[in-house]
Amino acid sequence: MQYFVVMIDYGRRGREAVVDPEITRREVVSRIASGEYRNISFVHEVADCSVEDITADILSEAALPDIDATGSDLQAGQFDHVRDLRKHETI
Template sequence: MQYFVVMIDYGRRGREAIVDPELTRREVVSRVASGEYTNVSFIHEIAGCSVEDVTDDILSEAGLPEIPLTGAELQANTLDHVRDRRKHEPV
């Protein structure tokens, strides 16, 4: 059995893993290219007992450029991490 796991990152709203055994590689590429899957964190291909990260391959097949994180995004990630750590501090 072979299937794909597409992890979508919604920022502060959380993440969503899309797992559909009926999706083919071509359909995943098509959905990424059409914009149906945006903010993709990673795409894993599960085949039998092995897992392979195919994110870069599928994004390049879909024709999307790889966009590095900017300074503002890195700062936002740090602030989110600090905020999350404060939530778990003893009161």
């Protein structure tokens, strides 16, 4: 039997261990990426009689891709261009 334990830290309100034998590793990653699981203290994989801390692996799998800065710069440049055109308009 294999299952995952996701420990969520609520600060002063305490902690909650989410344990569901039906949830797969992919589902845990999906819930972290979507923001459903936040403030994670650790993720443990329990398989047979062993427990492994897989927090770093799971968090790296769930990490959102970095957005390249050039995309935002291009958009900002487009707006600057529109503003510059308005400066040169004659009324």
